Amino acid sequence: MEEYSEKQLSILKVAERLFADQGFHGTSVRDIAQEADVNIAMISYYFGSKDKLLETIFRFRMEASRKFINELLENDTLEPLDKIYSLIDRFINKMLGEQYFQCIMSREQLNSQQSPVRDLIWQLKGEMLGLMQPIVTNAQEAGIFHKDVDVEMLMTTLFGTIHQVIPAQHILKKSAPPEVISDEDYGAYIRNRVSTHLKKLFKAILTHEF
Amino acid sequence: MEEYSEKQLSILKVAERLFADQGFHGTSVRDIAQEADVNIAMISYYFGSKDKLLETIFRFRMEASRKFINELLENDTLEPLDKIYSLIDRFINKMLGEQYFQCIMSREQLNSQQSPVRDLIWQLKGEMLGLMQPIVTNAQEAGIFHKDVDVEMLMTTLFGTIHQVIPAQHILKKSAPPEVISDEDYGAYIRNRVSTHLKKLFKAILTHEF
DNA sequence: AACAAAATTAAACAAACGTTTAATTTAAAC
DNA sequence: GTTTAAATTAAACGTTTGTTTAATTTTGTT
Numbered sequence: 001m002e003e004y005s006e007k008q009l010s011i012l013k014v015a016e017r018l019f020a021d022q023g024f025h026g027t028s029v030r031d032i033a034q035e036a037d038v039n040i041a042m043i044s045y046y047f048g049s050k051d052k053l054l055e056t057i058f059r060f061r062m063e064a065s066r067k068f069i070n071e072l073l074e075n076d077t078l079e080p081l082d083k084i085y086s087l088i089d090r091f092i093n094k095m096l097g098e099q100y101f102q103c104i105m106s107r108e109q110l111n112s113q114q115s116p117v118r119d120l121i122w123q124l125k126g127e128m129l130g131l132m133q134p135i136v137t138n139a140q141e142a143g144i145f146h147k148d149v150d151v152e153m154l155m156t157t158l159f160g161t162i163h164q165v166i167p168a169q170h171i172l173k174k175s176a177p178p179e180v181i182s183d184e185d186y187g188a189y190i191r192n193r194v195s196t197h198l199k200k201l202f203k204a205i206l207t208h209e210f
Numbered sequence: 211m212e213e214y215s216e217k218q219l220s221i222l223k224v225a226e227r228l229f230a231d232q233g234f235h236g237t238s239v240r241d242i243a244q245e246a247d248v249n250i251a252m253i254s255y256y257f258g259s260k261d262k263l264l265e266t267i268f269r270f271r272m273e274a275s276r277k278f279i280n281e282l283l284e285n286d287t288l289e290p291l292d293k294i295y296s297l298i299d300r301f302i303n304k305m306l307g308e309q310y311f312q313c314i315m316s317r318e319q320l321n322s323q324q325s326p327v328r329d330l331i332w333q334l335k336g337e338m339l340g341l342m343q344p345i346v347t348n349a350q351e352a353g354i355f356h357k358d359v360d361v362e363m364l365m366t367t368l369f370g371t372i373h374q375v376i377p378a379q380h381i382l383k384k385s386a387p388p389e390v391i392s393d394e395d396y397g398a399y400i401r402n403r404v405s406t407h408l409k410k411l412f413k414a415i416l417t418h419e420f
Numbered sequence: 421a422a423c424a425a426a427a428t429t430a431a432a433c434a435a436a437c438g439t440t441t442a443a444t445t446t447a448a449a450c
Numbered sequence: 451g452t453t454t455a456a457a458t459t460a461a462a463c464g465t466t467t468g469t470t471t472a473a474t475t476t477t478g479t480t
Contacts, residue, residue, distance in 0.1 A: 007457095021322035025235035029438060039459055044439060103320050109377045110313050112231035122381065152385060153407040156378060157371045161363075164370030167319045171332065175362060197363040204414035217427095239468060249429055254469060 008046050011036045016057050020103035024054055054104075058117050061101045065124055068094055069131055080139035081203060087132065088158070088198050092191055095162045106163050129155050136206070145206045154205070158198065165194055218256050221246045226267050230313035234264055264314075268327050271311045275334055278304055279341055290349035291413060297342065298368070298408050302401055305372045316373050339365050346416070355416045364415070368408065375404055 004012065014036040018027040029050050033040040047053040072090060095102050109121050132155055139145040165172065169190060180189045214222065224246040228237040239260050243250040257263040282300060305312050319331050342365055349355040375382065379400060390399045 020320070023233055023235055023317070023321070025233055026321075028436075030436085040438090041440080041460090042458070045457080050438065106320060107233070107317055110230070110316060111233070111236075125378075125381070149410075150403065150407050152382060153371075153403065156374045156382075157367055157407070157411065160370030160372070160374030161367045162370070163374065164366045168335075168366060171335070172362060172366075193360065193363065197360050197367070200359075201367065201411060201415050204418040205411050208414040208418040238466075240466085250468090251430090251470080252428070255427080260468065 007036075007038060007042070011038060011043060011046065011053070012057055012060065015053055016100045016104065019054065019057070019107075020100035023107055024050075024104075055116055057101070057104070058120050061098060062120055062124055065094075066127075069127055072131060080135060080142070080144050081207070083135050084132075084202050084206070085199055087135070088202065089195055091158060092162060092194055092198070096166070096187070096191055096194075099166050102163060102166055106166070125155075125159070128159075139206075146208070149206060154202070157201070161198060162194065165190065217246075217248060217252070221248060221253060221256065221263075222267055222270065225263055226310045226314065229264065229267070229317075230310035233317055234260075234314075265326055267311070267314070268330050271308060272330055272334055275304075276337075279337055282341055290345060290352070290354050291416070293345050294342075294412050294416070295409055297345070298412065299405055301368060302372060302404050302408070306376070306397070306401060306404075309376050312373060312376055316376070335365075335369070338369075349416075356418070359416060364412070367411070371408060372404065375400065 011032065015027070015032045018031055018035065021027075022031075029043050030040055032053075033043060043050070043053060047056055068090070072087060078086060105121060108115075108117050111118055129152060133151050136145055136149065136151050136154075140147055140149070172190060172193065173186065176186065176189050180186055221242065225237070225242045228241055228245065231237075232241075239253050240250055242263075243253060253260070253263060257266055278300070282297060288296060315331060318325075318327050321328055339362060343361050346355055346359065346361050346364075350357055350359070382400060382403065383396065386396065386399050390396055
């Protein structure tokens with residue numbers, strides 16, 4: 001909807017990184033202003049307050065997530081399992097492509113007192129579930145997937161695994177083959193590793209004979 | 211090692227809850243002092259500083275986790291899959307039994323700059339992996355489990371799923387049968403649901419024919 | 421009872437916080 | 451070129467922050 005100037009975007013970008021690295025309360029508006037190379041007052045001037053700044057980051061990313069979800073709905077020709085595979089890969093790419101924001105989400109979803117940000121998070125998660133649920137259900141009714149699968153928990157595993165991968169990358173990195181050197185190589189290595197793992201996991205539980 | 215007085219324990223308990231609910235920087239020592247019904251100065255007097263207080267909480271819980279790991283090592287008579295099942299259940303009980311602390315861990319592991327607390331977290335995670343790795347590897351060599359399983363990622367899924375369940379409980383609650391009313395009922399319901407899900411998941415990926 | 425050590429308190433500390441003010445510069449419109 | 455609005459600044463605002471001080475109370479020991 002709204003558009004942001006370069007200066008506003010640079011504030012949003014810096015704030016997102018710092019909130020991710022140090023937490024919302026661990027980051028001061030002076031930190032943000034300094035790293036974004038703007039006057040402190042500009043943050044209130046543009047966004048109203050520090051809280052509103054966080055909210056802006058969320059609305060900004062969430063809008064993109066909505067688009068993302070709608071795009072996923074258009075994969076209607078694939079078979080159920082391939083749909084799931086496609087969904088997994090897109091989720092991984094999306095979430096690992098905006099790791100700073102995902103860090104903020106990981107943090108904010110833990111806050112006990114409700115807030116606009118908290119509501120946005122669970123709203124989005126609901127929509128994600130609403131995306132996956134019918135794919136699985138349809139395949140279950142068609143006899144392709146098993147009946148006794150807890151889709152809500154499967155979604156939890158999907159989110160949880162990726163969210164756990166983000167801070168664990170420096171550990172997972174150690175198992176990478178020696179030819180993985182550059183940051184790009186490394187990003188591709190992680191994506192592939194998570195993708196392979198999750199696809200196996202989902203295929204196994206959705207189609208395995210018990 | 212050290213023992214703590216009732217007053218100290220009450221501070222630790224309150225601080226753990228508040229850190230979990232509002233984050234470390236989102237909680238003031240005045241908040242803690244007030245809820246624990248002690249003078250503000252007592253926190254510095256007992257623990258040195260707010261940072262040291264957090265570190266104390268971590269050392270306190272980690273010591274228990276070490277014991278927990280060592281107990282797990284004694285299940286040597288079970289078959290591989292049952293070992294895994296036992297491990298899953300114990301992890302769930304342990305982690306859902308100290309949800310406040312797990313919230314703090316979820317948050318702290320995201321911090322980019324290293325700290326004593328951060329080191330402790332990854333140290334413990336390494337030990338957890340060292341616990342699971344040989345169980346799977348032995349079973350793989352015995353031909354009971356599949357070869358192509360990424361144990362490190364499996365551990366990531368285990369942690370990630372449970373860590374994701376903690377803040378998602380108010381959502382997962384909605385699917386509970388009507389006879390689940392009390393907090394205890396509800397705790398048991400969640401534990402069982404997560405347990406069932408993770409066991410299916412692990413069994414499927416470890417023993418499924420691809 | 422007298423003393424020493426530990427525990428507890430209210431008050432004060434400087435530093436950092438988010439936000440606002442009022443003055444100034446830049447840009448746009450006429 | 452003048453006028454008006456928007457953007458930008460440095461400085462100050464009043465709180466709140468974590469921590470310390472110094473005085474007092476409690477506790478334990480002889």
